[in-house]
Amino acid sequence: MVCKKCEKKTTKLATTDPFQASSSKTRTIGENKLLSSKKAARASPYANGGKKCLNCPNKVQQVGGTRCQQCAYKKGLCAICGTVILDTSRYKQSVA
Structure with missing residues (x-):
């Protein structure tokens, strides 16, 4: 659950934009992607x-988050950010 203020922070795409002007000019034909990739540019979550x-x-799970989704x-x-979004006092939720 994310509040309206923090929702703007999570609207980033995980993939690149295929219609970006510079994306089609940077690829070379016949290039081996395993050898030419930059290892520092990859995301390493662990x-x-x-x-x-x-x-x-x-x-x-969230980038810049303080609490897990559960x-x-x-x-x-x-x-x-940790602000209260909804009142869960009358919800019937499990203990675990």
Whole structure:
């Protein structure tokens, strides 16, 4: 769960834009992608160990988040900033 303010931070695409003007001019024909790729440019989610949730030992899924998705839903908080989104006092949720 993410609040309206933090929703703008999560609207980034995981893939490149195929209609971007410079994307078609950079590819060379017959290039071996395994040899020419930059290893530093790749995303490595397990390199730094990842951020831990404030409430439990699980890892955080959101970029820049402070809580895991399960704890954010259970407590009704934003996963990034921690503001209260909805009142879960009358919800029937499991303990685990």
